Amino acid sequence: MTENKIPYKIYLEESEMPTAWYNVRADMPTKPAPLLNPATGEPCTAEELGHVFCDELVAQELDNDNRYIPIPQEIRDFYKMYRPSPLVRAYCLEEKLGTPAKIYYKFEGNNTSGSHKLNSAIAQAYYAKNQGLRGVTTETGAGQWGTALAMACGYLGLDCKVYMVKCSYEQKPFRREVMRTYGATVTPSPSMTTEVGRRILALDPQTTGSLGCAISEAVEDATTHEGYRYVLGSVLNQVLLHQSVIGVECKTAMDKYGVVPDIIIGCAGGGSNLGGLISPFMGEMLRGERSYQFIAVEPASCPSLTRGVFAYDYCDTGKVCPLAKMYTLGSGFIPSANHAGGLRYHGMSPVLSELYHEGLMEARSVEQTKVFEAAEYFARVEGILPAPESSHAIRVAIDEAIKCRETGEEKTILFGLTGTGYFDLYAYQKFNDGVMDDYVPTDEELQSSFATLPRV
Numbered sequence: 224m225t226e227n228k229i230p231y232k233i234y235l236e237e238s239e240m241p242t243a244w245y246n247v248r249a250d251m252p253t254k255p256a257p258l259l260n261p262a263t264g265e266p267c268t269a270e271e272l273g274h275v276f277c278d279e280l281v282a283q284e285l286d287n288d289n290r291y292i293p294i295p296q297e298i299r300d301f302y303k304m305y306r307p308s309p310l311v312r313a314y315c316l317e318e319k320l321g322t323p324a325k326i327y328y329k330f331e332g333n334n335t336s337g338s339h340k341l342n343s344a345i346a347q348a349y350y351a352k353n354q355g356l357r358g359v360t361t362e363t364g365a366g367q368w369g370t371a372l373a374m375a376c377g378y379l380g381l382d383c384k385v386y387m388v389k390c391s392y393e394q395k396p397f398r399r400e401v402m403r404t405y406g407a408t409v410t411p412s413p414s415m416t417t418e419v420g421r422r423i424l425a426l427d428p429q430t431t432g433s434l435g436c437a438i439s440e441a442v443e444d445a446t447t448h449e450g451y452r453y454v455l456g457s458v459l460n461q462v463l464l465h466q467s468v469i470g471v472e473c474k475t476a477m478d479k480y481g482v483v484p485d486i487i488i489g490c491a492g493g494g495s496n497l498g499g500l501i502s503p504f505m506g507e508m509l510r511g512e513r514s515y516q517f518i519a520v521e522p523a524s525c526p527s528l529t530r531g532v533f534a535y536d537y538c539d540t541g542k543v544c545p546l547a548k549m550y551t552l553g554s555g556f557i558p559s560a561n562h563a564g565g566l567r568y569h570g571m572s573p574v575l576s577e578l579y580h581e582g583l584m585e586a587r588s589v590e591q592t593k594v595f596e597a598a599e600y601f602a603r604v605e606g607i608l609p610a611p612e613s614s615h616a617i618r619v620a621i622d623e624a625i626k627c628r629e630t631g632e633e634k635t636i637l638f639g640l641t642g643t644g645y646f647d648l649y650a651y652q653k654f655n656d657g658v659m660d661d662y663v664p665t666d667e668e669l670q671s672s673f674a675t676l677p678r679v
């Protein structure tokens with residue numbers, strides 16, 4: 224097929240949609256380090272994890288061997304309501320940039336929750352329901368994960384309790400209402416409803432909350448109520464596994480047109496969309512079949528890969544979760560309050576951390592005003608109002624395309640456009656009003672946060 228036959232949007236037929244998730248761990252020679260029980264320092268057993276997570280999800284979390292995990296029919300049917308997501312050839316952006324690069328993006332914002340998070344939410348809710356549970360608890364930062372989970376639980380008739388980081392709860396009242404419309408209960412975190420919330424509030428009554436703190440509350444709620452388990456929207460191996468649906472669809476569509484990306488770019492908060500997008504491509508690279516350049520993009524104000532340390536750390540502020548070995552800024556790290564661009568988590572997926580540690584993936588950090596400049600440019604050229612998180616990937620895709628303009632290289636660039644920015648207009652307002660600034664943590668700040676890492 225020749226280049227000019229490639230349509231603006233490449234869709235897959237229903238019959239071409241993935242029937243299995245791809246588990247990149249099966250192809251990794253060095254597996255991601257196991258989760259540790261903080262009390263014993265030993266790897267968590269399935270039984271221990273089963274107190275917090277659903278049984279089938281525990282099995283997926285610990286599965287480093289099976290390359291393909293079949294997607295249950297009920298989940299495939301739900302996926303059909305909003306998938307396949309379009310793979311867009313960004314002809315307009317290429318032309319505007321005057322670059323010889325060929326740019327593609329996979330757009331995950333075509334569902335009400337507005338992001339890729341629904342791909343894992345439906346899977347996690349499905350396994351909870353299958354286990355006969357009454358409901359699930361979780362945290363949400365910017366609100367996308369909570370909304371996705373509320374949608375999935377609403378569909379399956381499961382109870383859904385969301386702890387929402389307090390500053391988001393106040394800044395994004397409409398997010399909250401979407402969740403409530405789908406039947407979820409939303410509590411601002413830290414709250415007085417949990418032991419750990421009360422403890423954090425006693426130490427710092429003015430705190431605006433953090434993801435790490437909301438996670439602690441959600442875990443405590445799940446483990447102290449019969450018939451509930453905790454679910455998490457990123458970081459964990461199981462979440463990357465579910466998100467591989469993005470990469471598998473993308474690869475199928477690209478293979479269909481004989482397109483091979485040179486560079487694959489994604490934003491990285493906890494690493495789930497990036498991990499999902501790159502998985503099948505990374506698998507080829509790990510098996511020695513092809514090579515690609517992978518770039519993770521993170522905010523300069525929360526630079527876990529580019530400035531963090533690779534160590535065992537707590538996943539949450541309250542230290543109730545297992546320890547994960549990952550690139551981390553320390554579980555007490557809270558990005559500056561003027562950071563509006565999302566991707567605020569202190570750690571990174573153990574799978575991506577291991578791949579990055581081995582030099583199989585690069586990472587870059589970008590300042591938020593540069594991110595919003597890219598977002599605005601993209602919105603005007605390609606028409607989609609991007610989420611600030613996604614705009615980190617747009618920034619680097621544009622930078623790479625400009626490099627191609629300078630060198631004349633015709634590289635093929637693929638990036639993940641994870642969601643829409645309709646609920647981020649407070650951040651856009653700051654940018655439009657010219658009052659957004661950049662905050663980059665100092666080495667001293669990071670050092671004092673590293674000092675709190677557990678000794679393992």
Ligand SMILES: *Cc1c(COP(=O)(O)O)cnc(C)c1O
Nearest residue numbers: 367457492493494495496612642
């Ligand atoms: C949550 C979110 C992210 C970051 O999460 P990852 O787990 O790193 O993918 C990125 N973009 C959007 C739109 C999100 O909602």
